[in-house]
Amino acid sequence: MKWLALVFCLLAAPLAAVQPDEVLDDAALELRARALSGELRCPVCRNESIDESHADIARDLRLMLRERLVAGDSDAQAMQFLVDRYGEYIRLNPRVEGANILLWFAAPIMLLLAGAIALATIKGRSRAAGPAALNVDEQKRLDEIMDK
Known part of the structure; x- marks a missing residue:
C-alpha cells in the first residue's frame, strides 16, 4: 500500500522537460544548467520555467544555456547573455532596478x-x-x- 502512495506522489511531482539528449556529460555543469534553467521563464508558457516547459523555444533556450556553460561562461554571464537576447521578461524573478x-x-x-x-x-x-x-x-x- 505504501508503494502505491509513493507512485502517486511521484506522478504528482512536476516533471522536468529536459530530454536525455540535452543532458550534459559533466554532472557539475548539468547541475548549474538545471539551477539556471529553473530561473528562466519560457516565452511561450506563462510562468513556467524553461526546465518545465515542453515548448520548442524552451528546448532551444535550454540548449543555448548549456552551450554557454560548456563554452566556459559563468552563471551570471550565461544568464546575462539570455537576458540581453530575450529581455528582462525571461527571468522568473526580475531584478528590482530600473523600470x-x-x-x-x-x-x-x-x-x-x-x-x-x-x-x-x-x-x-x-x-x-x-x-x-x-x-x-x-x-x-x-x-x-x-x-x-
Whole structure:
C-alpha cells in the first residue's frame, strides 16, 4: 500500500522537460544548467520555467544555456547573455532596478492609495451634517400625513 502512495506522489511531482539528449556529460555543469534553467521563464508558457516547459523555444533556450556553460561562461554571464537576447521578461524573478521598480512597487502603492481614498471618504461621510431640521410648516404637514 505504501508503494502505491509513493507512485502517486511521484506522478504528482512536476516533471522536468529536459530530454536525455540535452543532458550534459559533466554532472557539475548539468547541475548549474538545471539551477539556471529553473530561473528562466519560457516565452511561450506563462510562468513556467524553461526546465518545465515542453515548448520548442524552451528546448532551444535550454540548449543555448548549456552551450554557454560548456563554452566556459559563468552563471551570471550565461544568464546575462539570455537576458540581453530575450529581455528582462525571461527571468522568473526580475531584478528590482530600473523600470522594474515601478512594477514591483505599483501594487503596494495602489493598495495604500485606495486605502487612503476609502478612509477619506468614510471620514467625509461621518462629518457630513445630518438632514436639515424641518420648519414649522413642514413639520405640521408631516404630522398630518402621518396621522392619516
